[in-house]
Amino acid sequence: MMFIRSFVFFLGVLAAFALGWIGIVGVPDMMLARIEAPPELKRYTAEQLYGRSIYVREGCLYCHSQQVRPEGFGADQARFWGRPSVPADYLYDKPHLLGTMRTGPDLFNIGARQTSEEWHLLHLYNPRLVTKGSIMPPHPWLFEEKPTAGPGEEALVLPDSLAPARKVVVPTAEAKALVAYLLSLNHTYPVSQGAASDDTAKTRR
Amino acid sequence: MTLLPALLVIVIVAIVGASLALAAFFWALRTKQFSVKQLNEGASVIFDSVEHVGKPTDQLFKKPGLQNDEQTSG
Amino acid sequence: MSRPPAERQVSRTIAADQRLSDELTRIGIDDSAASPTVLFLASGVAWLLIGSLMGLIASVKLDLPDWLGGAGPITFGRLRPVHLNAVTYGWISLAGSGMIVWLMGRLCRTHIRWTALLFLSAILWNIGLFLGSALVILGYSGGMEWLEFPLPAAAVIALAFILFALSMFRTFAARQVEHVYVSLWYILASLTWFPLLYVIANAGLYQGVGEAAMNWWYGHNAITVWFTPIGLAGAYYFIPKVIGRPIYSYYLGLLGFWSFALFYNWNGLHHLVGGPLPTWAISVSIVASLMMFVPVLAVAVNHHMTALGHLSMIRYSPTLRFVVFGAMSYTATSFQGSLEATRSVQEVAHFTHYTVGHAHLGMYAFVTMVLFGAVYYIMPRIAKWEWPYPNLIKVHFWLSAAGIAIYFLSLTLGGWLQGLAMNTPSIPFIDTVNLTKPYLWGRAVGGTLMTIGHCVFAYHFLLVIHRAGPKRFAPVWFRKAEEVAAP
Numbered sequence: 001m002m003f004i005r006s007f008v009f010f011l012g013v014l015a016a017f018a019l020g021w022i023g024i025v026g027v028p029d030m031m032l033a034r035i036e037a038p039p040e041l042k043r044y045t046a047e048q049l050y051g052r053s054i055y056v057r058e059g060c061l062y063c064h065s066q067q068v069r070p071e072g073f074g075a076d077q078a079r080f081w082g083r084p085s086v087p088a089d090y091l092y093d094k095p096h097l098l099g100t101m102r103t104g105p106d107l108f109n110i111g112a113r114q115t116s117e118e119w120h121l122l123h124l125y126n127p128r129l130v131t132k133g134s135i136m137p138p139h140p141w142l143f144e145e146k147p148t149a150g151p152g153e154e155a156l157v158l159p160d161s162l163a164p165a166r167k168v169v170v171p172t173a174e175a176k177a178l179v180a181y182l183l184s185l186n187h188t189y190p191v192s193q194g195a196a197s198d199d200t201a202k203t204r205r
Numbered sequence: 206m207t208l209l210p211a212l213l214v215i216v217i218v219a220i221v222g223a224s225l226a227l228a229a230f231f232w233a234l235r236t237k238q239f240s241v242k243q244l245n246e247g248a249s250v251i252f253d254s255v256e257h258v259g260k261p262t263d264q265l266f267k268k269p270g271l272q273n274d275e276q277t278s279g
Numbered sequence: 280m281s282r283p284p285a286e287r288q289v290s291r292t293i294a295a296d297q298r299l300s301d302e303l304t305r306i307g308i309d310d311s312a313a314s315p316t317v318l319f320l321a322s323g324v325a326w327l328l329i330g331s332l333m334g335l336i337a338s339v340k341l342d343l344p345d346w347l348g349g350a351g352p353i354t355f356g357r358l359r360p361v362h363l364n365a366v367t368y369g370w371i372s373l374a375g376s377g378m379i380v381w382l383m384g385r386l387c388r389t390h391i392r393w394t395a396l397l398f399l400s401a402i403l404w405n406i407g408l409f410l411g412s413a414l415v416i417l418g419y420s421g422g423m424e425w426l427e428f429p430l431p432a433a434a435v436i437a438l439a440f441i442l443f444a445l446s447m448f449r450t451f452a453a454r455q456v457e458h459v460y461v462s463l464w465y466i467l468a469s470l471t472w473f474p475l476l477y478v479i480a481n482a483g484l485y486q487g488v489g490e491a492a493m494n495w496w497y498g499h500n501a502i503t504v505w506f507t508p509i510g511l512a513g514a515y516y517f518i519p520k521v522i523g524r525p526i527y528s529y530y531l532g533l534l535g536f537w538s539f540a541l542f543y544n545w546n547g548l549h550h551l552v553g554g555p556l557p558t559w560a561i562s563v564s565i566v567a568s569l570m571m572f573v574p575v576l577a578v579a580v581n582h583h584m585t586a587l588g589h590l591s592m593i594r595y596s597p598t599l600r601f602v603v604f605g606a607m608s609y610t611a612t613s614f615q616g617s618l619e620a621t622r623s624v625q626e627v628a629h630f631t632h633y634t635v636g637h638a639h640l641g642m643y644a645f646v647t648m649v650l651f652g653a654v655y656y657i658m659p660r661i662a663k664w665e666w667p668y669p670n671l672i673k674v675h676f677w678l679s680a681a682g683i684a685i686y687f688l689s690l691t692l693g694g695w696l697q698g699l700a701m702n703t704p705s706i707p708f709i710d711t712v713n714l715t716k717p718y719l720w721g722r723a724v725g726g727t728l729m730t731i732g733h734c735v736f737a738y739h740f741l742l743v744i745h746r747a748g749p750k751r752f753a754p755v756w757f758r759k760a761e762e763v764a765a766p
Contacts, residue, residue: 012225138349
């Protein structure tokens with residue numbers, strides 16, 4: 001009797017777990033397995049992928065989402081953050097970076113919204129140079145201080161209060177790769193609602 | 206995968222899951238797993254003849270002078 | 280109805296023998312669990328200190344973004360995941376495991392088997408945590424929330440958990456009681472579920488949006504299959520044990536457990552409401568979240584009715600004080616969570632600090648407070664040494680309780696206002712940041728109080744391990760076995 005009872009218990013426990021796994025991960029994943037990439041969605045270049053790994057390394061995802069909500073659910077559309085994101089937009093993403101916080105704004109289309117490389121570099125070096133009141137961490141370790149900029153390098157234009165004495169600040173390859181990744185975040189191409197997942201478009205209250 | 210095969214998986218999983226749950230439930234009823242005796246015995250396995258029902262444990266904040274009889278009896 | 284004197288004498292002797300034998304059995308079982316339990320609990324306390332410090336620094340960085348801003352390893356984006364991993368896989372998991380080892384002996388009424396595996400498990404677990412935290416700080420994060428530890432560290436932790444589970448299952452198989460107590464259902468289910476979940480999640484099976492679904496299935500299920508069962512197993516044992524009354528309704532316990540197992544495994548996708556996933560899948564998770572009212576009510580009624588009329592004991596029992604606080608927080612956090620999963624609340628609360636407040640209500644006000652209570656009960660019984668300074672326990676309680684209250688209220692209010700502002704397109708985005716700033720200071724204040732409380736707790740814990748402090752007139756129920764045997 002004790003044995004049967006344990007058997008039923010563990011069977012029930014395993015079934016409860018497996019059903020949840022199949023239900024909310026397995027089946028959605030199966031349904032999404034055959035979607036095709038929109039032709040305008042480009043694969044990441046080597047530099048963009050390197051930048052993406054720095055985005056992960058510095059934990060950008062803890063404050064920035066990469067998903068746009070549909071009309072009628074929040075104000076993403078009214079803030080012109082782009083059309084609602086669809087599963088096909090994420091086909092080349094691993095690890096996924098959908099994010100759960102918007103301590104900072106959504107970055108799904110930051111490459112379309114803020115196209116200036118110089119702005120991004122200054123913002124990474126110290127966000128408060130370009131956005132007063134920002135609480136984003138500065139990332140000076142993505143930059144080098146040296147006496148003069150070398151050939152092909154471009155020093156940041158800093159206000160006197162932040163510029164190091166008799167030195168210039170130039171971005172490292174890491175900073176440039178991260179900016180290249182951010183500029184690649186541009187999902188403004190159209191997607192047909194049918195191919196995109198008609199489910200997503202219907203997300204309403 | 207389109208919607209239909211996914212739906213099929215859901216239906217199969219649901220039927221298997223539901224029948225397992227029903228089978229387990231009827232087994233529990235038949236073997237009287239829900240009888241008052243079973244349940245009461247289960248609830249009292251955390252007690253023994255010293256730390257018995259009706260005796261609180263863990264009374265650290267009670268002043269030594271206020272200790273009840275339980276704590277000084279063997 | 281009076282029996283002859285001789286017979287009464289005999290029955291009294293038998294009863295006395297029974298009492299002595301029960302006492303010796305219980306003490307012997309506690310002794311068999313002592314070393315591994317202390318190892319797990321002490322590791323847990325160490326990770327609590329590390330995790331609190333990381334969390335506090337990360338929190339202050341949101342107030343003073345340029346403070347300690349010059350170096351990558353201590354940037355917000357690296358300390359924040361280390362905080363989460365240190366307090367969940369470190370403090371709660373290790374202290375929870377210590378509690379489970381001790382409860383396993385008590386509830387199976389037998390000594391702990393395969394303790395060598397437990398020592399190995401605790402050591403590996405610490406190595407895995409250290410390795411994982413160091414790798415994240417050095418920039419090798421896996422990049423998914425709750426799964427930041429890269430594969431080598433995750434593999435070590437998975438192995439540690441499996442060794443732990445093997446020892447526990449072996450002890451369970453040797454149990455000397457017919458009835459398996461409610462706490463043990465939750466523990467056995469966790470021991471089965473968590474290794475499966477952790478291995479599947481770290482196996483890298485998914486990509487793109489499928490991976491996001493897996494990420495949040497994991498993120499919520501880690502709470503379902505491991506952290507919540509730890510808290511509930513503790514509450515189900517300590518409330519009736521301290522009060523000295525069996526649980527109000529064992530039947531409700533059964534109902535609560537199976538509805539918990541059935542519904543809670545489906546909750547994960549409510550973290551992606553409004554995201555690019557099939558709507559039906561998210562809806563399923565929302566429905567399952569609302570169904571959580573069933574197990575939560577069952578547990579709430581059960582604990583409340585058990586304590587009803589005996590709540591005055593909170594004055595005398597440190598354990599009850601913490602555990603009842605935790606049990607009440609479980610009801611609160613679960614109700615809040617069910618409502619929070621709905622679309623209308625998610626539209627405002629998602630992407631804001633509101634969610635962070637909710638997470639801390641569950642992981643701190645519920646699970647952590649129950650674990651504090653458990654440690655206060657278990658340590659004197661295995662160290663054979665009473666807590667030397669009862670007032671330190673009161674200080675710890677009030678620091679923790681006030682800290683989490685300030686933390687939760689700040690982030691809940693601030694987060695909600697942040698969400699409302701974000702959904703008003705005429706408000707520039709930076710103003711949604713500016714309006715949260717006072718609340719983020721509130722969060723740092725709450726975090727500071729909790730961290731000070733943890734230092735007090737850790738100091739007191741060390742005193743008991745070393746059997747230090749003024750010797751007090753301790754209640755007698757944790758005397759050494761030989762003292763009991765003496766006439």
